Amino acid sequence: MEYNLIVNQKKKSIDAGICDQAMTIKTADRIYDASFATISDHQILLKVNGQNINAFIRDDNGTKTVIIKGRSYEVLDADLIEQNAFKKKMQVNKTIVASPMPAVVIGVLAKIGDKVKKDQALVIVSAMKMETTLFAPYDGIVSQINAKVDDKVMPTDILVDIEKQKEQI
């Protein structure tokens, strides 16, 4: 999967194949085999091409300060900026059914035309071997389902469209 990042104000595109804690990263001129272990909230031990490298990280609303060997790097995800804006929007309306992170769909619990209640489970996604259930944000009728089992989904993908039921007077 391609990631677009901004490192110290410079754009950088990489290709990352991620499987659990192992990843293969390709850049324009290099390739890295990497794995990692989280040491503490702010320290990650990376193993990159066989070398141990300690990274110290502080996350400030998606912008991460990464310190490696006394050097600091400000890294932000160019795509994530979009996603974050999107997430924010979602948090405001809470009217969208979407995965909170890049994930794989492992179960779809509703079908088109279903009448669903608020907080009813609709979709189960899995990321990092952890399952997350997505619930209906409000009462309504399912008008569209954009996900099927084994689909890779991003936080920007709306998985289920629900037509809001008119409020009872």
Next chain:
Amino acid sequence: MFEKILIANRGEIALRVINTCREMGIKTVAVYSDVDKKAAHVIFSDEAIYLGPSEPSLSYLNMDAIIAAAKQTNARAIHPGYGFLSENHEFAQRCRDEGIVFIGPSPKAIKNLGDKITSRKIMEKSGVPITPGLTCCEDDLGVLTNTAKKIGYPVLVKATAGGGGKGIRIVHSSDQIEEAVASASREALKAFGNAEVYLEKFFTKARHIEFQILADQHGNTIHLFERECSIQRRHQKIIEETPSLILTPELRQEMGTAAIKAATASNYENAGTVEFLLDENNHFYFLEINTRLQVEHPITEMTTGVDLVKHQIEIAAGNRLTLKQEDICSRGHAIECRIYAEDPERDFLPCPGKIEFMKEPTGPGIRNDCGVYPGVEVPMEYDPILSKLIVHAETRDQAISKMIKALQDYIILGIKTPIEFMIDAIDSGPFRNAEVFTNFIETHFSNWQANKNLTDMTDLADQPNLTDVDLTDVDLTDVDLTDIAVIAFIADELGGVKNNQQPFSKGKETATPFDTLGNWKL
């Protein structure tokens, strides 16, 4: 010996004094202001007394409150640290009047040496070389212009009560004198309540070399060699080392003797520092005596093996110096980097804030005199020094390597620090070649920015617009550290996922073994 000492200071220096007191079996009393309720020096003291609001004049400069705290706790002596009341002769006198021992020189010595004119006169009389210029305050433009002409431009117009870079103007030609005198006077009046100025020679490429002295109340004075403190920003030192590479054994001895002479001439007692300027022709001139424990005292402690605070306390208690001049020898090389909460990319402006995470470097020959801890809020009210990182090794080259390693291992997250700048400065060609002058930062690092991976700093002076630097020359030969930063970013995202709050999941999902096992996977 005193049973209990009050430390009228905060931060790393208060902790430094507490450490020695504990080793000597002396109880410690810390004092604190509103913002410092949970400061490190409070936590590590035996007793802590609240002084008042955060504003220095109401707390750490509040003589009444400090004296009352000492009386309340039966502290027999007060250690003033550096800054705050450490060079205040009125406070030293006040302590004396109240029957409390002020750990430092006599009020009279502090007063005399705090005044540039008086101290210049004392030194001139006793044959200690002083910088060419006037030994009286002067506001007559004619006299000033004539003196400047005689000693040659550039000259400094200096406030007699000056210090800390205030009330000083550099003058390059006679037409600038009038304005310089007016503005220096104005600034001095505002800062010190005294508008008097005088004039002395300004050395554009000088080194700043200071000698540590110890003097007891029985007329014994020794020096503990020099410290080279040329690397400064905003007239404040940030990197210090000892020994100085420029001093020959003969010059060192000559300056050491002059330092003792300067201390004796001013009836000095306790620890003090005699500052000299050394010009390009290896002529030295007396600048001033700092009548306190210096920030950079640890490098002297590292190379001489002498605990200066311990001797300060013993001298103040009236003991004779247990050390003789011939006992003092310097071994190896020590370097200190001052770590402030400041932004080296923005003219080293202070950046207070909360330290979210920190990890101090450790290892043989590494000392970190630290006044903060993870989670603490660095207040904006005081000097933003966080710690002093000091290394000691056999040779200067080894000390440089050790310092770079220690800086690389020093992690502070949440606020800006000059750690990365220090790595570049220490690792630079000019520093490695000991080409350190007071204009070091302006000359080599005026537009320093983090992470430019400047491998050859010597070239930087000639090419100030180095923006696109080849990143392939970084220390890990086969990886690009910016790529590693990206990998760390992704790893943190992945590792952080399970910690993140997931607004849509409502916390109903069951825990997997990965929630509890940590992230390591073979």
